[in-house]
Amino acid sequence: xxxxxxxxxxxxxxxxxxxxxxxxxxxxxxxxxxxxxxxxxxxxxxxxxxxxxxxxxxxxxxxxxxxxxxxxxxxxxxxxxxxxxxxxxxxxxxxxxxxxxxxxxxxxxxxxxxxxxxxxxxxxxxxxxxxxxxxxxxxxxxxxxxxxxxxxxxxxxxxxxxxxxxxxxxxxxxxxxxxxxxxxxxxxxxxxxxxxxxxxxxxxxxxxxxxxxxxxxxxxxxxxxxxxxxxxxxxxxxxxxxxxxxxxxxxxxxxxxxxxxxxxxxxxxxxxxxxxxxxxxxxxxxxxxxxxxxxxxxx
Amino acid sequence: xxxxxxxxxxxxxxxxxxxxxxxxxxxxxxxxxxxxxxxxxxxxxxxxxxxxxxxxxxxxxxxxxxxxxxxxxxxxxxxxxxxxxxxxxxxxxxxxxxxxxxxxxxxxxxxxxxxxxxxxxxxxxxxxxxxxxxxxxxxxxxxxxxxxxxxxxxxxxxxxxxxxxxxxxxxxxxxxxxxxxxxxxxxxxxxxxxxxxxxxxxxxxxxxxxxxxxxxxxxxxxxxxxxxxxxxxxxxxxxxxxxxxxxxxxxxxxxxxxxxxxxxxxxxxxxxxxxxxxxxxxxxxxxxxxxxxxxxxxxxxxxxxxxxxxxxxxxxxxxxxxxxxxxxxxxxxxxxxxxxxxxxxxxxxxxxxxxxxxxxxxxxxxxxxxxxxxxxxxxxxxxxxxxxxxxxxxxxxxxxxxxxxxxxxxxxxxxxxxxxxxxxxxxxxxxxxxxxx
Numbered sequence: 082x083x084x085x086x087x088x089x090x091x092x093x094x095x096x097x098x099x100x101x102x103x104x105x106x107x108x109x110x111x112x113x114x115x116x117x118x119x120x121x122x123x124x125x126x127x128x129x130x131x132x133x134x135x136x137x138x139x140x141x142x143x144x145x146x147x148x149x150x151x152x153x154x155x156x157x158x159x160x161x162x163x164x165x166x167x168x169x170x171x172x173x174x175x176x177x178x179x180x181x182x183x184x185x186x187x188x189x190x191x192x193x194x195x196x197x198x199x200x201x202x203x204x205x206x207x208x209x210x211x212x213x214x215x216x217x218x219x220x221x222x223x224x225x226x227x228x229x230x231x232x233x234x235x236x237x238x239x240x241x242x243x244x245x246x247x248x249x250x251x252x253x254x255x256x257x258x259x260x261x262x263x264x265x266x267x268x269x270x271x272x273x274x275x276x277x278x279x280x281x282x283x284x285x286x287x288x289x290x291x292x293x294x295x296x297x298x299x300x301x302x303x304x305x306x307x308x309x310x311x312x313x314x315x316x317x318x319x320x321x322x323x324x325x326x327x328x329x330x331x332x333x334x335x336x337x338x339x340x341x342x343x344x345x346x347x348x349x350x351x352x353x354x355x356x357x358x359x360x361x362x363x364x365x366x367x368x369x370x371x372x373x374x375x376x377x378x379x380x
Numbered sequence: 381x382x383x384x385x386x387x388x389x390x391x392x393x394x395x396x397x398x399x400x401x402x403x404x405x406x407x408x409x410x411x412x413x414x415x416x417x418x419x420x421x422x423x424x425x426x427x428x429x430x431x432x433x434x435x436x437x438x439x440x441x442x443x444x445x446x447x448x449x450x451x452x453x454x455x456x457x458x459x460x461x462x463x464x465x466x467x468x469x470x471x472x473x474x475x476x477x478x479x480x481x482x483x484x485x486x487x488x489x490x491x492x493x494x495x496x497x498x499x500x501x502x503x504x505x506x507x508x509x510x511x512x513x514x515x516x517x518x519x520x521x522x523x524x525x526x527x528x529x530x531x532x533x534x535x536x537x538x539x540x541x542x543x544x545x546x547x548x549x550x551x552x553x554x555x556x557x558x559x560x561x562x563x564x565x566x567x568x569x570x571x572x573x574x575x576x577x578x579x580x581x582x583x584x585x586x587x588x589x590x591x592x593x594x595x596x597x598x599x600x601x602x603x604x605x606x607x608x609x610x611x612x613x614x615x616x617x618x619x620x621x622x623x624x625x626x627x628x629x630x631x632x633x634x635x636x637x638x639x640x641x642x643x644x645x646x647x648x649x650x651x652x653x654x655x656x657x658x659x660x661x662x663x664x665x666x667x668x669x670x671x672x673x674x675x676x677x678x679x680x681x682x683x684x685x686x687x688x689x690x691x692x693x694x695x696x697x698x699x700x701x702x703x704x705x706x707x708x709x710x711x712x713x714x715x716x717x718x719x720x721x722x723x724x725x726x727x728x729x730x731x732x733x734x735x736x737x738x739x740x741x742x743x744x745x746x747x748x749x750x751x752x753x754x755x756x757x758x759x760x761x762x763x764x765x766x767x768x769x770x771x772x773x774x775x776x777x778x779x780x781x782x783x784x785x786x787x788x789x790x791x792x793x794x795x796x797x798x799x800x801x802x803x804x805x806x807x808x809x810x811x812x813x814x815x816x817x
Contacts, residue, residue: 114468116472163653165590168412168413170590180632180635181631288479288480291476292476302465303464329484336483336484338480339484342477342481343480343481361463
């Protein structure tokens with residue numbers, strides 16, 4: 082394994098780690114599909130940022146993505162209050178933003194150096210060559226730095242408000258009665274999701290970003306009952322998916338981000354079947370043991 | 381006219397109409413995003429079918445798509461049934477993992493250089509602009525089957541969406557009906573994939589249906605409207621994309637549907653934002669007027685020691701006693717209401733020296749009497765029937781007095797007459813001396 086492989090695996094692990102970390106909260110709050118919606122809507126933000134600034138630098142892209150990420154959450158909530166059922170509201174909102182993004186992207190294709198395939202599936206294979214320069218010295222792949230910084234921001238924000246996020250995730254009603262501004266933390270979480278997705282977007286594409294938001298967190302959710310451990314596990318599962326996916330992709334000569342998502346799915350399947358506490362098979366075995374004990378007690 | 385354009389146009393309209401019709405049921409069945417999952421889960425099926433047959437024949441690809449799409453739905457069922465993972469997360473897992481596998485297979489096929497794989501990825505973004513005669517024939521047959529199925533099983537689907545338990549009680553095989561609806565959704569999705577692609581397929585099912593919901597409370601009308609909106613979007617998308625060289629048909633169809641949705645959201649007659657706002661403002665105005673009339677009446681009443689108010693012996697009241705002192709909150713808006721009432725001849729306003737004096741005109745007294753009667757009736761009802769204390773009922777009556785229908789008022793009167801509650805308007809059950817607001 083050389084430095085090229087290592088750069089890809091580390092970037093993938095950082096993407097998976099930060100997405101899994103934030104995604105755990107989405108899963109607990111029952112907002113998994115909002116993550117999916119946001120990751121599609123930010124496309125419009127990115128395209129608009131390009132068209133307005135004519136620049137491919139990362140800051141306007143982040144701002145555009147953040148605005149449309151938050152706008153998605155606001156719109157879904159507003160439609161919801163207006164009587165459109167939750168899933169339908171999500172579907173209407175993100176498809177509209179995404180369609181507008183695609184139309185703008187195609188119509189101004191000459192001016193935008195953004196490839197639709199690239200945005201959707203990413204190309205993590207190019208990550209090691211897109212270096213960040215400090216003066217004249219290359220200090221490593223750009224995506225690696227971006228993801229690292231975003232992961233750090235996620236950790237800091239969640240760490241600073243860990244109690245609030247925890248209560249809001251499990252019992253919003255109680256959080257409100259304790260005087261916590263539930264709406265504020267909802268939108269703060271949405272902002273973190275947008276930030277993480279758009280950072281992940283660049284290197285790995287929308288699909289992997291959503292996969293990593295949802296699947297590692299769900300896997301971890303089947304393995305533990307403690308929030309702290311769930312966060313740690315989802316980062317670990319995500320990183321494992323990144324490494325395993327890369328190996329799978331080199332073996333099959335296929336898309337790396339697709340393989341990473343597939344690996345994450347395989348890990349989820351393992352947890353679904355064999356998790357010591359919540360797995361299907363272990364629970365069936367436990368039921369049989371209880372049954373046997375019951376029989377022997379009757380005899 | 382370009383014959384190619386006609387194929388694209390008719391294909392888009394057919395797809396829009398059929399997915400609109402079936403989408404109405406998908407949304408009501410609370411399966412909106414299932415279409416999204418199905419569309420993503422179809423990709424590995426398309427790739428596998430291509431790997432097995434080695435040809436880009438449309439039919440086997442659609443069969444492959446349908447099979448993995450169906451497998452995806454079963455996976456969602458299994459995950460939600462056998463683990464503690466909730467449905468939204470299960471949808472997300474199946475969507476991304478299946479799609480990941482699909483992208484993996486797709487790239488593997490492309491890298492292996494297997495013959496004419498070109499065009500497989502049109503399933504991702506749709507290829508409405510390249511629909512040709514043969515595709516449109518397939519689409520037309522399938523769309524007709526879909527619409528026929530919707531018409532034939534309309535009653536069954538209606539039961540499924542609104543009261544599944546009742547359907548079971550009537551002896552309908554609801555499980556099979558649910559499976560049939562699912563199969564139709566799968567069919568609509570894999571057909572639509574060709575036009576708008578994986579990501580936007582969800583919109584073809586959801587957006588026309590949600591828009592149609594704004595215009596009607598009837599299912600049959602909603603399904604027809606949804607199909608119509610879908611067809612219109614297909615037409616608009618095809619026409620607009622033909623106008624320019626770089627306008628993709630699929631996203632334009634979705635944008636047209638979104639446009640119809642936005643119009644419905646704003647302008648629909650009963651559920652639209654404009655209608656809702658007007659209704660809200662109307663109610664607010666009515667409540668403010670009635671409250672003011674009642675306040676004036678009660679001030680008059682104080683000077684009649686609680687035995688009713690006679691129109692020929694009304695003494696003027698200082699306006700400030702009704703609308704509040706000069707610094708009190710809400711005075712400004714209450715003053716406006718008083719002026720409006722005066723303009724309509726319900727209230728008499730006179731400047732005596734420095735202060736404004738008000739009194740009810742005979743017509744105003746009639747209107748006020750109406751409100752006060754409803755208020756007092758409700759108070760009496762609460763004190764006698766609900767056994768509430770007299771000092772607890774004022775607020776409840778405040779809330780409801782504006783919404784008691786004549787029918788209800790008559791019933792309340794009959795009820796209270798049985799309890800020998802004297803004159804047609806009763807004195808208040810509690811003292812009136814303090815200003816309520």
